[in-house]
Amino acid sequence: MTTREYTRISQGTVYDPANGIDGEVRDLWILDGRIVEAPADPSIRPVRDIDAAGLVVMPGGVDMHCHIAGPKVNVARKMRPEDKRRSEVLHRTSNTHSGTMGAVPSTFATGYKYAGLGYTTAFDAAVPPLGARHAHEEFEDTPCIDKGFYVLMGNNHFVMQSIQNNEYEKLKGFMGWLLAATKAYAPKLVNPGGVEVWKSRQGGNVSGLDELVEHFNVTPRQIISNVTKAANELRLPHPVHIHCNNLGMPGNWETTMQTMQALEGHRGHITHIQFHSYGGGDADETTFNSKTVQLADYVNSHPNVTVDVGQVLFGETTSMTGDGPLGYFLSNVYGGKWFSSDTEMESGCGITPIKYKNKSLVHALQWAIGLEWYLLVNDPWRVVMSTDHPNGGSFLAYPQIIRLLMDRTWRQDVLNTCHPLVRERGVLKDLDRQYTLNDIAIITRAGPARILGLPNKGHLGPGADADITIYTPNENYETMFELPRMVIKSGRIIVEQGEIRDPLIGKTLNVQPDYDREVEPHIQEWFEKYYSIRWRNYPVDESYLHESEVVPTKE
Amino acid sequence: MSAPAVQSEVIPELKIVQDATCTFCGCVCDDIDLSVKDNHIVEAKRACVLGKAWFLNHTLDDRPSCLIDGRPASLEEGYDRAARILTNGKYPVIYGLSDSPCEAQRVAVSIADWIGGIIDTTTSVCHGPSGMAFQGVGEVTCSLGEVANRGDLIIFWGSNPAESHPRHFTRYSLMPKGMFVPNGRKDRTCVIIDVRKTKSAKAADIFIPIKPRADFEALWTLRALARGIELDAQQVLSDTGVELSVWQDLMARMKAAKFGVFFFGMGLTMTRGKHANTEALLALTRDMNAHTRFVSKPNRGHGNVTGADNVVSWRTGYPFGVNHARGYPRFNPGEYTTTDTLARREADCAMMIACDPMANFSQSAREHLASIPYIALDTKDTPTTRAAAVAFNVATYGINTGGTVYRMDDVPIPLRPAFDSPHPGDFEVLTAIEDRVKKILGINA
Ligand code: SF4
Numbered sequence A: 001m002t003t004r005e006y007t008r009i010s011q012g013t014v015y016d017p018a019n020g021i022d023g024e025v026r027d028l029w030i031l032d033g034r035i036v037e038a039p040a041d042p043s044i045r046p047v048r049d050i051d052a053a054g055l056v057v058m059p060g061g062v063d064m065h066c067h068i069a070g071p072k073v074n075v076a077r078k079m080r081p082e083d084k085r086r087s088e089v090l091h092r093t094s095n096t097h098s099g100t101m102g103a104v105p106s107t108f109a110t111g112y113k114y115a116g117l118g119y120t121t122a123f124d125a126a127v128p129p130l131g132a133r134h135a136h137e138e139f140e141d142t143p144c145i146d147k148g149f150y151v152l153m154g155n156n157h158f159v160m161q162s163i164q165n166n167e168y169e170k171l172k173g174f175m176g177w178l179l180a181a182t183k184a185y186a187p188k189l190v191n192p193g194g195v196e197v198w199k200s201r202q203g204g205n206v207s208g209l210d211e212l213v214e215h216f217n218v219t220p221r222q223i224i225s226n227v228t229k230a231a232n233e234l235r236l237p238h239p240v241h242i243h244c245n246n247l248g249m250p251g252n253w254e255t256t257m258q259t260m261q262a263l264e265g266h267r268g269h270i271t272h273i274q275f276h277s278y279g280g281g282d283a284d285e286t287t288f289n290s291k292t293v294q295l296a297d298y299v300n301s302h303p304n305v306t307v308d309v310g311q312v313l314f315g316e317t318t319s320m321t322g323d324g325p326l327g328y329f330l331s332n333v334y335g336g337k338w339f340s341s342d343t344e345m346e347s348g349c350g351i352t353p354i355k356y357k358n359k360s361l362v363h364a365l366q367w368a369i370g371l372e373w374y375l376l377v378n379d380p381w382r383v384v385m386s387t388d389h390p391n392g393g394s395f396l397a398y399p400q401i402i403r404l405l406m407d408r409t410w411r412q413d414v415l416n417t418c419h420p421l422v423r424e425r426g427v428l429k430d431l432d433r434q435y436t437l438n439d440i441a442i443i444t445r446a447g448p449a450r451i452l453g454l455p456n457k458g459h460l461g462p463g464a465d466a467d468i469t470i471y472t473p474n475e476n477y478e479t480m481f482e483l484p485r486m487v488i489k490s491g492r493i494i495v496e497q498g499e500i501r502d503p504l505i506g507k508t509l510n511v512q513p514d515y516d517r518e519v520e521p522h523i524q525e526w527f528e529k530y531y532s533i534r535w536r537n538y539p540v541d542e543s544y545l546h547e548s549e550v551v552p553t554k555e
Numbered sequence B: 001m002s003a004p005a006v007q008s009e010v011i012p013e014l015k016i017v018q019d020a021t022c023t024f025c026g027c028v029c030d031d032i033d034l035s036v037k038d039n040h041i042v043e044a045k046r047a048c049v050l051g052k053a054w055f056l057n058h059t060l061d062d063r064p065s066c067l068i069d070g071r072p073a074s075l076e077e078g079y080d081r082a083a084r085i086l087t088n089g090k091y092p093v094i095y096g097l098s099d100s101p102c103e104a105q106r107v108a109v110s111i112a113d114w115i116g117g118i119i120d121t122t123t124s125v126c127h128g129p130s131g132m133a134f135q136g137v138g139e140v141t142c143s144l145g146e147v148a149n150r151g152d153l154i155i156f157w158g159s160n161p162a163e164s165h166p167r168h169f170t171r172y173s174l175m176p177k178g179m180f181v182p183n184g185r186k187d188r189t190c191v192i193i194d195v196r197k198t199k200s201a202k203a204a205d206i207f208i209p210i211k212p213r214a215d216f217e218a219l220w221t222l223r224a225l226a227r228g229i230e231l232d233a234q235q236v237l238s239d240t241g242v243e244l245s246v247w248q249d250l251m252a253r254m255k256a257a258k259f260g261v262f263f264f265g266m267g268l269t270m271t272r273g274k275h276a277n278t279e280a281l282l283a284l285t286r287d288m289n290a291h292t293r294f295v296s297k298p299n300r301g302h303g304n305v306t307g308a309d310n311v312v313s314w315r316t317g318y319p320f321g322v323n324h325a326r327g328y329p330r331f332n333p334g335e336y337t338t339t340d341t342l343a344r345r346e347a348d349c350a351m352m353i354a355c356d357p358m359a360n361f362s363q364s365a366r367e368h369l370a371s372i373p374y375i376a377l378d379t380k381d382t383p384t385t386r387a388a389a390v391a392f393n394v395a396t397y398g399i400n401t402g403g404t405v406y407r408m409d410d411v412p413i414p415l416r417p418a419f420d421s422p423h424p425g426d427f428e429v430l431t432a433i434e435d436r437v438k439k440i441l442g443i444n445a
């Protein structure tokens, strides 16, 4: 006898790479929002039975790097009404809010569109601590998905000052405190040191890992090594997420290589690595080329390193970054409107509209380099699908990337429409690897969940969150992945064939690491000297977390 | 056992609220220590004259929380009537929001979405032009702490913070001893550009009195000088009312500064040229970044107008004047902004939240508003609440209710209320109205 309300997904072809299941026909049982073992008592019937025969079943997608909430995302929305006016709109319905799209969708639209694509978890990659409260407020208005953010630390004065003074324990305590105070998920480094130089002088930046950051007398290398080590010692589920120095610059691959070396064997994630894999020099287009082979080689032989790609798609978008000097550079290249905002003690930010053209050698190479990355990293568990939404393109382009990876004929066809020199400057034309559905399940959900240290995401074993996407198979993988048959979140059917059914809010994922509380008076003393808000009003309290889950630190 | 009689003489306890936030102006000072005695704030440490008046004059009144057609009514009746008015209209307008916490603003946007109405904020009548200029050229800006820590040339243009933002100088822009300006005021040069010698001008090292309505010409003069273009001295003097040499001196200082800051006010945004003025200033700021670091910031007024901009933007994609009539957000300033829809007699019902259009809109807009049923939420009795079909007398945010407020540099700050009010807050009233609106329209989001 039971009153427990089971749901069963029957006879779907299940791809659950984390549990070694590669396309087996199985039943999945769900209870109270979680996946459970099939009940031992055969007389127990599910309250709801979802017939998935002939359909493909995967865990819900996990986007580990996008820009969907917080101060700069919101500025990017309001800065470009012309982009919104010519884009799709979302009509209000009896169970959903209206919204606008464009490169940066409004909050509700973001949640609905992610869910519609079969994604049930997403992480904003760059929130200044002072804007953490803002990001949490937007999260509450971003339905259907679980979400979290990485908090900017790479140009934080306290971080640099602790390193300068050889106060490693203070650095570590500070990182723990900052994560807890902002209810963030992971530390983020963006152009470590370089943003501070930008804030202090005209056109400022650092050009390499060993250049001194004025006033603080620390190098990017020191910031990377110390923060990475401390993050690993804090046993964070996702220790550190790194946007390297010199993004977009010809010849930057060496900086990227040195950054991976600066991890000193500790776990670290290099993000949108496509933008950091360029040969050539002196901002000279004629020498611009791909260095993915050398970098992927390093990744293949160093299991402490993981990457996401930051794929570029052709078309117009809005670039937004915590990398202030990069925003300045891009605005000068494209000549459009430019937003820049520096946050006291913490970070910078740049926003500008950009356009990727397939006939441009640089843009086409960026596109090809992204694909090379997926195809050159041998272990799919260590390379993750991303467009750095909206920087390389929208998250809505994921199905297109899937098709490019699974269908080499089409990939070569698209390559042939690009600037002809791309074939010589990279290796894409020579790569005939094709992704399988299992590989796709890894790079879009199982892999990022593991890299993020999320024990209940990205798999379908007992105990996992019942976040599940069901697809209708199709020869054209773009078609298959762009319109899931059904999306289930926390055991509830939230989307059917693109229609929102049950737009739950979703929860905020954050960490509360143990750290040495002795450091707090030191932080407070520094804080009160320089910040424009009060120490007591800085931490984000629980009331801002509508629903939340503290993800445990590593054993 | 003896019952001491003296106990009946209860001495009201003194409650201290540390680091409370003042929402009276865009400075949103969050360092106020309030002493509260018997539902009364007796001291507001560190607040300026305006802030002190805001806190100390706040008394609980025994007016009814709700009036329907001027007669006391229960809140429930008020909510029902409000929901019926809003759902019966074909062209509803929801306006105000700049003195409500973000939590309430979010509910207001939801209501506008459900009823297919316009959501608009007081931005459309004060800094709307800066919003549009920003959409034209972008903006180079920073948080106020950056100004405090780095700013060595501070220029106020058409802004009089000594009167409008009294603690601006001491907290953010002139006096603080910052990381890179350790001697505070001594390390900074302050320039004031205005058509008259305001109270703020006294604080300036340099005061540049320009000709009224010549902001645009003055800004373009500076843009030209920034690029090294030669100008005709006679022409500049007649265009701007200021000698060319004065502008040249200013440009030399701007280029020599390490971190220059423009603060601009309604003297720039609401005079002839409006958004062209702001656009010129934002463009000049951008130009200056080819020489040094330079930023600009609007000195915004009302407590949480910046929060309203943010909330409306994240929910709809546009900052103010958003029309939901077609079931999705559309943006067209001048068309969907409240003064315009009222003056054109299009709106057929309205909800006015923490604003007083009956006192400060154009006559044609006021006349039309008086002719349609509308709801008003305010902490006090105003011309707008008096003519409302349903008026809610609400608790005061930051004093009686909590929530979040965005400072004029987009930094969100929490509120620490001092004591309860017998009246509901904006959030409570709007949520109750939203519940009823949803029920009437069959919405289950
Ligand atoms: S400056 Fe403004 S916010 Fe600060 S105390 Fe005065 S009125 Fe209040």
Ligand SMILES: [Zn+2]
Pocket: A065, A066, A067, A125, A126, A272, A388, A391
């Ligand atoms: Zn990014």
